[in-house]
Amino acid sequence: MGFFDKFKQGLAKTKALLTTDVRDLFKAGEILGEEQLEQFHARLISTDMGVVAAQAITDELRKQHLGRTVDVDALWLTVKDTLKGLLTGEDDVVWDPEDPLSPLNLTAEGTTVILVAGVNGVGKTTSIAKLANFLQKQGKTVLLAAGDTFRAAAVEQLTMWSERLNCEIVTKPDGTDPAAVAHAGCSAAVEKGIDVVIIDTAGRLQTQKNLMNELSKVERVIQKVIPEGPHEVLLVLDATTGQNGISQAKNFSEAVKCTGIVLAKLDGTAKGGVVVAIRREMGLPVKYIGVGEQIDDLQLFAPDAFVDALIDA
Template sequence: MALFDKFKSGLQKTRQVLNTDVRDLFRAGTILDEEMLEEFEGRLIRSDMGVEAADEIVAELRKKFLGRTVDPPAVAETVNAKLRDLLTGSAGTGTGLAEPAGVEEENPDPLARLTVNPLGPTVVLVSGVNGVGKTTSIAKLAKLLTDAGRTVVLAAGDTFRAAAVEQLTTWAGRIGCEIVTGEMNSDPASVAHRGAVRAKELGADVLILDTAGRLQTQTNLMNELAKIRRVVGKQIEGAPHESLLVIDATTGQNGLSQAEKFSEAAGCTGILLSKLDGSAKGGVVIPIRRRMNIPVKFVGLGEGLDDLAVFEPAKFVRALEI
């Protein structure tokens, strides 16, 4: 299946909801009233778009069409245009940079989505709450970068779970990248330190640091993240250059609320949205972008090693259009 088809498949639940809602609620020849708008807003919220985004979409429909005869294609185009605006405008991205909805690349460079260390290597710290698919997402990111011609070193910093280290080691073997590991229950910062040393020795392009899953309430583990950042910063200037937070798309608004607080503690610069497949409500991408003030940079589109894509707002909107 082509990448765009996987992307479209991952958004099918949200797209079907939008199509059904517009068709059922906004019938040609009827007069658009507040009752229709309130019902539509409720359905948008249930698609995981969040209250703020739903409010803005409905406000646009109210401004253009309230009290007028419904023209379904015009309503659909207004919803699509507002989605593009919400997803690609500079407001709420935290970067101050707009991402044009009309720009799409067939095979975008994954390194271009990261804050790159021009002196090398670029250090990417990856964190997240328990069970979001963090270790698998790291392997997918390593594969994506390797396929793009970059040399990657992995540091298995989740020293509290033998399964995580074993899994990442297996993935590294399949990808063909080097991995640095530590003893069980050893200091994760020491693994990060050795990973930084090894990445410099090899002249690697990217060092990806895995970390243990944790909750934002676990102060000791949050302090551990801070220590990892300090340690790698002493080895490689400016490191970590990117701090990616993995969020499970299937958890919807509940996961977003938890991850929002987690992100503040971890100093995250970007989102890797995992499990954006047919079981997810893809609309959650929009409140993530709005509320967390950091951009979605990568999306997981399936369980395979190749099922990670650079997040392109233009492609997302095209796959979601009604």
């Protein structure tokens, strides 16, 4: 399945919520009125894209089409153009759809450190495995550091993935200080000349301040081995949580400066609009999206492709 087809498949539920029955609102030949716009605004809100984004789209439709004869294609074009604008920040780099690693700040020399954080059950460990797979396909050597030492199953799961991917892993006994695992992982990666070390962290709620402080400690320990690290701090969010993801992102960013989002489980929700809310309210780019359970089901996030897959009306 191709890049664009993966997008379409993963966004099917959100697309269905957004476009189902909308044709009954926007009927060719009728005059577009305020009532139709308000109903469409409600439909946008239901995808969890947030009030700001929904209002921006509705305002643009009002500006360009209110009181005019409905041209369905023109209406959808306005929606798509507005969405693409909302998803693109002034400082955004245009990522190459053919290069899955283009969103990542990989060092030209030495070891790149990627720290991965997220609350329990968001698909963090699986996302790490998918990212490692991506890196290996691009010819990078990868070492995993199993920093979720509070949950034995997490270490076992990551170890299983390392065996399947044939990449090295650093583990420590249950209850070990996660910062010690991060230090050992970075040290091993530097010693062995590994291109990228991906450090897992314990799943935690954003309200647990002691654990958030621990995450900050992990970052400081990394810098003792690799001063410029971590080069990426990726926050894994579960798309099915919708707007709650915004709260997670804000709190994690206070503990460790996140550089981007991995939005997991996008294929299992009709709340895919949360991508827009995260971009507008947090200013954090969504770098990857999870669109399935297979190892290859992590896709580079590209705003244009996202919108085109969401709305092909």
